Amino acid sequence: MSTVFSKIIAGDIPGRIVYQDDTVAAFLTIEPVAYGHTLVVPVEEIDKWTDIPADLWAHMNEVAQNIGRVIVDEFDAERAGYLIAGFEVPHAHIHVFPADDMSGYSLANALRADDTDPAKMDSAAETIREGLKRQAAK
Template sequence: MSTVFSKIIAGEIPGRFVYRDETVAAFLTIEPVAYGHTLIVPVEEVDKWTDLAPELWARMNEVAQAVGQAIVEEFDCERAGYLIAGFEVPHAHIHVFPADDMSGYDLSSAMRADATDPAKMDQAAATLQAAVAAKL
């Protein structure tokens, strides 16, 4: 059975992509802790990050680092937060988000999808897409 992330990757449902190659995709989450909150996922459906092939895990982290660098540069934040939770969707993924304190690590405080500003989401995606493309 396909996960929601697989459906986004396949174009079956919309997604705001920041980066994509043959093994890894990065797109904005619909429920961000801050604008720019990006998910880095393997194209292959693997539930747990601990089950990923080492090469794929390394590639995901390479992309996550580039996204994190872009977030710090473009969103004027202290750090890029990095979190592996993995309970909400059974498809391995890394959360990378603008962080000035620990509040972003509490995913229960994320904005609801219907509370985000679509224009701000589109702008965040475009900004990160350009910045990440320059890094990878």
Template sequence: MATVFTKIINGELPGRFVYRDDKVAAFLTIEPVAYGHTLVVPIKEIDKWTDIEPELWAQCNDVAQKVGSAIIASFGSERAGYLIAGFEVPHAHIHVFPANDMSGYSLATVMKMDETDPAQMDAAAEKIRAALEAQGVDTGVETDNL
């Protein structure tokens, strides 16, 4: 059975994509620790990050690093947090988020979906896409289809 991430990637569920290629997608999480909290996910459904083949894992990390730089530029955070947990959805993913301290590393502090402002979520995705494009990254996201 397809994971929720596969359903987002396949367009069966809505997603605020900031990056996509044929192997990796990056989209905002619906329960962020801060606006801009992005998930970097292999397109291929793999449960544990330790099971991802090295070339694909390297590509996921490359995308996560670019997204992290875009998050710092977009939100003025000191750093971009990077976290792998993987218990909530059985599809490997990297959490990348604005970080000024260690609080974002506790996923117990997330804003629930009904606590987020959809306009701020949309704006966060647009800021990250624009910052990626400013880095020279082809995001692969067609914004007129969002």
């Protein structure tokens, strides 16, 4: 059965994708702890991060680190938070988000999808896309 993440990657349902290649995709979560909160996922449906092959895991982390750099630079965040949770969707994913303190590490503090501002979500996605392009150009 296809996960919601696979449906976003395939374009079957809307998603704010900020990065995608043949093996990894990254898109904004619909329930962010802060605008810019991004999920980095393998394209292949793998439930547990501990089951991801080492080379794919390394690539996912490289993508997460690049997004984290953009988040720190573009969202004026003290740090880029990094979290693996993964009970809500059976598709491994890394959360990367702007963090100024530990509150972002509690997903209970996330905005509900209905409480997010679509314009701010679109702007955050575009900011990350543009930041990744600038990084690649260096």
